[in-house]
Amino acid sequence: xxxxxxxxxxxxxxxxxxxxxxxxxxxxxxxxxxxxxxxxxxxxxxxxxxxxxxxxxxxxxxxxxxxxxxxxxxxxxxxxxxxxxxxxxxxxxxxxxxxxxxxxxxxxxxxxxxxxxxxxxxxxxxxxxxxxxxxxxxxxxxxxxxxxxxxxxxxxxxxxxxxxxxxxxxxxxxxxxxxxxxxxxxxxxxxxxxxxxxxxxxxxxxxxxxxxxxxxxxxxxxxxxxxxxxxxxxxxxxxxxxxxxxxxxxxxxxxxxxxxxxxxxxxxxxxxxxxxxxxxxxxxxxxxxxxxxxxxxxxxxxxxxxxxxxxxxxxxxxxxxxxxxxxxxxxxxxxxxxxxxxxxxxxxxxxxxxxxxxxxxxxxxxxxxxxxxxxxxxxxxxxxxxxxxxxxxxxxxxxxxxxxxxxxxxxxxxxxxxxxxxxxxxxxxxxxxxxxxxxxxxxxxxxxxxxxxxxxxxxxxxxxxxxxxxxxxxxxxxxxxxxxxxxxxxxxxxxxxxxxxxxxxxxxxxxxxxxxxxxxxxxxxxxxxxxxxxxxxxxxxxxxxxxxxxxxxxxxxxxxx
Numbered sequence: 059x060x061x062x063x064x065x066x067x068x069x070x071x072x073x074x075x076x077x078x079x080x081x082x083x084x085x086x087x088x089x090x091x092x093x094x095x096x097x098x099x100x101x102x103x104x105x106x107x108x109x110x111x112x113x114x115x116x117x118x119x120x121x122x123x124x125x126x127x128x129x130x131x132x133x134x135x136x137x138x139x140x141x142x143x144x145x146x147x148x149x150x151x152x153x154x155x156x157x158x159x160x161x162x163x164x165x166x167x168x169x170x171x172x173x174x175x176x177x178x179x180x181x182x183x184x185x186x187x188x189x190x191x192x193x194x195x196x197x198x199x200x201x202x203x204x205x206x207x208x209x210x211x212x213x214x215x216x217x218x219x220x221x222x223x224x225x226x227x228x229x230x231x232x233x234x235x236x237x238x239x240x241x242x243x244x245x246x247x248x249x250x251x252x253x254x255x256x257x258x259x260x261x262x263x264x265x266x267x268x269x270x271x272x273x274x275x276x277x278x279x280x281x282x283x284x285x286x287x288x289x290x291x292x293x294x295x296x297x298x299x300x301x302x303x304x305x306x307x308x309x310x311x312x313x314x315x316x317x318x319x320x321x322x323x324x325x326x327x328x329x330x331x332x333x334x335x336x337x338x339x340x341x342x343x344x345x346x347x348x349x350x351x352x353x354x355x356x357x358x359x360x361x362x363x364x365x366x367x368x369x370x371x372x373x374x375x376x377x378x379x380x381x382x383x384x385x386x387x388x389x390x391x392x393x394x395x396x397x398x399x400x401x402x403x404x405x406x407x408x409x410x411x412x413x414x415x416x417x418x419x420x421x422x423x424x425x426x427x428x429x430x431x432x433x434x435x436x437x438x439x440x441x442x443x444x445x446x447x448x449x450x451x452x453x454x455x456x457x458x459x460x461x462x463x464x465x466x467x468x469x470x471x472x473x474x475x476x477x478x479x480x481x482x483x484x485x486x487x488x489x490x491x492x493x494x495x496x497x498x499x500x501x502x503x504x505x506x507x508x509x510x511x512x513x514x515x516x517x518x519x520x521x522x523x524x525x526x527x528x529x530x531x532x533x534x535x536x537x538x539x540x541x542x543x544x545x546x547x548x549x550x551x552x553x554x555x556x557x558x559x560x561x562x563x564x565x566x567x568x569x570x571x572x573x574x575x576x577x578x579x580x581x582x583x584x585x586x587x588x589x590x591x592x593x594x595x596x597x598x599x600x601x602x603x604x605x606x607x608x609x610x611x612x613x614x615x616x617x618x619x
Contacts, residue, residue, distance in 0.1 A: 061391070062363075062390070062391035065391050065395075066391070066395060069313060069395065072313075072317055073324055076317060076321045076324075076325075077321055077325040077344075078328055080322065080328075081326065081327070081328025081329045081331075081332070081340075082328065082329075082332065083237075083325075084210075084237065084325055084329040085328075085329045085333060087232055087233075087236045088210040088214075088232065088329070089210075089217075089329075089332070089333050095236060099235055102235055103231055103232070106231055106235070107227075107231070110227075114225075115225050115228050116225065117222035117223070117225050118223070118225055119221055119565055120211075120215075120561045120562055120564055120565025120568075121565070123225075123561060124557075124558055124561050124562075126225075126227060127207070127208065127226050127230075127557075127561075130204070130226070130227075130230065131204060134171060134196075134197065134200055135167050135168070138167040138171065138193050138196075139164070139167045141188075141193045142157070142158040142166060142167065142185075142189060142193060143157050143160070143163055145157055145188065145189045148186065148188050148189075149188055150186055150187040150191070150260075151187065152187075152261075153260045153261065153275075155184065155185065155189075158185075161539040161542040161543055162178055162179060162542050164542060164543065164546050165178055165543070165545060165546040166178070166179065167193075167197075168546040168549050168550055169293075169528065169545075169546070170193070170194060170197035170201060170291070171200075172526050172549045172550065172553035172554075173201035173202060173204075173205055173289070173291060173435055173438070174292075174406065174522070174523060174526045174528045175198075175286075175292040175293030175406050175528040176523055176527075176528040176530065176549065177294065177528070178536050178545075180296075183275075187258065187278070190277055190278065190295060191278055194282060194293055195278075195282050197291075198282070198285040198286055198289045198293070199234055199238055199239070199242075199285055200230075201291065202233070202285070202289030202291065202435070203230050203231075203289075203436075204230060204233075205290075205435055205436045205437035205438045206229075206233040206237065206238075206322070206437040207229035207230045207233050208441065208557055208561065209436075209440050209441050210224065210229055210233075210329075210437070211223045211224045211226070211229060211561065211564060212441055212444065212560055212561065212563075212564040213329065213333050213334070214564075215565065215568035216334055216444075216467070216564070216567060216568075217333040217335070217465075218568065219568065219572060220568060220569070223561070223568055238285065238288060238289060241284075241318075242284040242285045242288055243284075245284035245287070245314065246280045246281045246283075246284040248314060249283055249311060250280045252308065252310060252311050252314075253307045253308070253311075254279055254280040254283060254305065255277070255280065255304050256281060257276050257278065258278065259276050259277070260275070260277060261273050261274060261276055262274050274304075275296065276304070277295060279295045279296075279304055279305060282295050283295070283305055283306075283315070286407060287315045287318035287407060288318050288319070290319050290322070290405040290434075290436050291406070291407075291528075292406025292407040292527070292529065293406070293407075293528065294407065298411075299407055299408045299409070300312075300396070300408060300409040301385055301409050301410060301411070306409055308387060309388060309392060312388055312392050312409060313392075315396075315407070316395060316396060319399060319407065320402075320403050320433065322436050323402075323403045323433040323435060323436060323437075323439055323440065324344065324433060326437065326440045327340045327341070327344040327347070327440065328340050330343065330440070334465055336583055338583035339582055339583040341583075342585075342587060342591075343443060343591075345588055346588045346591050346592055346595075347433050347443060350429070350595065351402050351433065354398050354402070354422045355394065355395060357418060357421070357422050358398055358415070358418075358419045358422040358423075359390065359391065359394040361380075361415075361416045361419040361422075362379050362380050362384075362390050362393065362394050362415065362416060362419045363379040363390050363394075364376065364380075364416075365416075366380045366416060367417075367615070382414045383410050383411035383414025383415070384410040384411075384414075385409060388410070393409060394419075396408070397410065397412065397415070397419075398423075398426070400423075400527075400529060401422070401423035401426040402426050402432040402433045403433050404435040404438075404439055404525050404526050404527045405435070405527070405528075406522065406527045406529040412530070412531055412532075413530075413531040413532050413533045416615075417511075417611040417612070417618070418611065418615050420531070420611050421607065421611040421612065421615075424517065424518055424521060424611065425599070425603075427521045427524075427527050428485075428599055428602070428603045429595060429599045430484060430524075430525045431445075431446060431595060438556075438557065441557070442556070445477050445480060445481060446594055446595050447591055448473065448474075448563075449474075449477055449594055450587070450590050450591045451464045451469055451582060452469050452474055453590075453594065454580050454587075454590060455469070455580065462580070463573055463579060463580070464582060465572075466572035466573050466574070466575065467567045467570045467572060467573065468570060468573060473563050473566055476559045476560075476566075477559070477560075477563060479559055480555070480559040481598065483551065483552075483556060484524055484552065485602045485603060487520070487524050487548050487551050487552055488517070488520045488521050489606060491520050491544050491545075491547075491548055492516050492517050492520050495540075495544070496513075496516065498540075500538070501516065501540060501541075504534050504535040504536055504538060504540075504541060505534065505535075506534065507533055509614070509617075510610055510611075510614035511614050513609050513610040514531060514610035514614065515533055515534045516534070517610055518530060518531040518534075519531070519534055519536060519541070520545065520548055523545040523548040523549045523552065524548050524549075524552035526549065526552060
């Protein structure tokens with residue numbers, strides 16, 4: 059256990075060493091009108107603007123910002139759909155992979171555009187190399203850049219006064235050109251140096267030690283792995299994702315992938331602190347998310363290290379922990395940390411099979427996706443935490459009998475209605491479709507493990523879709539029209555309605571005159587507010603989802619202990 063704690067501490071230290079300077083870099087990229095970066099990046103951006111026909115880079119209000127965001131995403135969805143439906147006739151398909159089935163194509167393009175990367179297909183057999191490159195990698199950049207742009211627009215609204223929140227096209231292109239592309243190149247080179255393949259060859263034929271011939275799938279794996287994690291995407295080049303030795307060969311690559319998917323979500327609170335000119339508030343939000351994260355990590359590590367309860371009752375040794383579904387090269391510590399980070403940062407990539415976690419271990423990824431704000435993906439998770447922060451301020455204001463204020467702006471009924479709608483939408487699009495799935499054989503036929511674990515499989519699928527995560531309890535047979543269409547709709551609602559609601563909140567707040575701070579102002583940059591914020595997150599999450607968790611992982615644990 060001491061060795062595991064040491065691993066965690068080193069990785070946490072590396073995260074802070076990356077997140078703080080990266081937070082400053084994001085501030086320069088999105089909040090400085092001019093910077094030294096312009097000399098290198100501005101010529102590239104001008105070429106993109108010219109090729110795209112974008113001429114007006116003036117800041118806009120939230121409605122035009124939202125329209126630009128939705129328009130870009132809609133065009134990318136259309137292009138992606140055509141690629142998957144026609145991949146049989148396109149080049150770089152030496153494996154002769156057929157066109158994707160229509161409902162699966164719908165699910166897949168929605169999945170990648172919403173930054174979910176829920177995969178109802180196996181990567182090496184479902185997509186050609188061209189589709190992996192043009193569709194998957196392109197969407198991983200654009201969906202992550204969209205989320206990052208939204209977060210920066212909302213932070214901008216809280217840090218200024220006026221009627222505008224920025225220009226989506228400028229934010230979107232800067233997120234790609236100045237943030238995701240440079241970081242991806244660096245991580246790709248590191249992964250290639252550590253043994254991750256990067257080739258146009260679709261396969262390699264080798265002779266095993268037993269003298270048998272085996273064909274191994276290959277492709278541009280390293281480049282996809284880099285943006286897969288940096289963009290908190292999660293879609294794997296191979297079906298078993300980052301448990302595959304070509305995607306994640308050794309513990310060092312595992313640590314690099316953990317830091318890659320965690321660094322941008324962890325950096326955004328520091329960017330926020332610089333933008334609103336209150337670094338303490340940035341630290342409070344970071345500490346709040348990190349405190350919840352530590353609790354979750356402790357639970358999953360303890361549960362997996364304790365071993366499988368059923369095997370323990372039969373007298374089998376659990377000295378190595380519950381290693382079912384895990385890679386020996388990672389062990390319990392890195393498997394537990396990867397599980398916690400990938401569902402905290404809503405990445406969805408996995409280096410072990412979540413379906414084989416112990417019941418309490420499986421409770422952790424479910425809970426983090428249900429909360430949907432413990433760091434979260436590139437931007438959207440932080441936006442969700444801001445919603446909870448405003449709700450906490452509102453509740454505290456009610457308790458002390460004064461108008462709630464956040465960063466000098468009054469939180470009034472209009473903002474609270476939008477925030478409550480966004481917060482209530484999340485459980486509705488999880489629990490509603492889950493109930494429908496349990497009431498019809500179209501849903502229950504996919505369950506591979508009847509009983510309490512079957513309930514967990516269904517709930518996990520819709521929770522992963524709603525939280526834009528993409529990981530799954532892979533025992534669920536989800537490649538059917540029912541699951542493809544239903545999870546596709548959940549992904550669309552989970553991504554876009556909450557984003558539009560928060561952009562509307564940002565548009566309302568940016569127009570308000572700042573209220574001077576007084577002795578009676580409720581401070582949001584101290585430990586007291588952090589505790590209130592944690593309480594708000596956990597109480598709302600517990601009240602909403604605790605009953606269904608009792609029916610799933612908790613009941614399963616009580617049954618087999």
